[in-house]
Amino acid sequence: MRFDLHTHHERCGHAVGEVEDYVLAALDQGLDAIGISDHSPFFHSDKEQADPGIAMEKREFPAYVKDVLRLKEKYADRIEVLLGVEADFLPEGVASYRRQLQKYPLDYVIGSVHYTFGRNIFDRDRWKGADDEDLFKVKEAYFDLIAASARSGDYQVLGHIDAIKGFCPEITDIQTNKVENALQTIAEEQVAIEVNTSGKMKACGGWYPSEDILERACFYGVPVTMGSDAHHPRRVGDDLEAVRAKLKDIGFTEWWLFREKKPVSVAL
Numbered sequence: 001m002r003f004d005l006h007t008h009h010e011r012c013g014h015a016v017g018e019v020e021d022y023v024l025a026a027l028d029q030g031l032d033a034i035g036i037s038d039h040s041p042f043f044h045s046d047k048e049q050a051d052p053g054i055a056m057e058k059r060e061f062p063a064y065v066k067d068v069l070r071l072k073e074k075y076a077d078r079i080e081v082l083l084g085v086e087a088d089f090l091p092e093g094v095a096s097y098r099r100q101l102q103k104y105p106l107d108y109v110i111g112s113v114h115y116t117f118g119r120n121i122f123d124r125d126r127w128k129g130a131d132d133e134d135l136f137k138v139k140e141a142y143f144d145l146i147a148a149s150a151r152s153g154d155y156q157v158l159g160h161i162d163a164i165k166g167f168c169p170e171i172t173d174i175q176t177n178k179v180e181n182a183l184q185t186i187a188e189e190q191v192a193i194e195v196n197t198s199g200k201m202k203a204c205g206g207w208y209p210s211e212d213i214l215e216r217a218c219f220y221g222v223p224v225t226m227g228s229d230a231h232h233p234r235r236v237g238d239d240l241e242a243v244r245a246k247l248k249d250i251g252f253t254e255w256w257l258f259r260e261k262k263p264v265s266v267a268l
């Protein structure tokens, strides 16, 4: 089975194309299923749109859901369209996100850590002048958040679990047992991690997570899924077959997709 669970579109303010363009791209790629998972609004904020260019307005979310459900129906005999969302994991925002997201018939929620110490991990400036001590602190905080997101019970998928390396590749070499601890927690909770192929668009190159993390994940029995994190329709399904081959190589035998928040295991 060919699928991609992580895609965005123009509502978030930094992706290109309408939802339907991504569905059509998925058909072009011969996918069996396409998950739409745009960035959720910042539900914990008092503002209607806390960060234009990063996430959609709150009032836009019901329209997003309607749009995806309409396409689910329209393309039902050609491709399975899944309704997802990528939600920020912010400890202070958990309750508001939960309250809002439970109103919608989501097939899955991707929980992603995009912030540590109040700053976006993809903000290149935050890494300027950081020494090993700083990197160690950020890395420990980041993987603690990843573990906490797994324990929250709010997510079917954890997004790009080592994205902290995106614009700071050298953080990969900082040693801490928090990575191992997070993987053990994820395995206990049986939340899926995605192989997210968008790392190649960032300074770190390659995919999230790195191969050694995937090997440890396999060892602990962490479930996996696949997402391109496409912000342009041409990236839908990017590296899908390479991911499948790599996962098999490592020792995984199945990957998961989700319908109505229930995992569906598919042989690799």
Ligand SMILES: [Zn+2]
Pocket (backbone or CB within 6 Å): 008, 012, 014, 039, 231
């Ligand atoms: Zn994005």
Ligand SMILES: [Zn+2]
Pocket (backbone or CB within 6 Å): 086, 112, 114, 159, 160
């Ligand atoms: Zn993300």
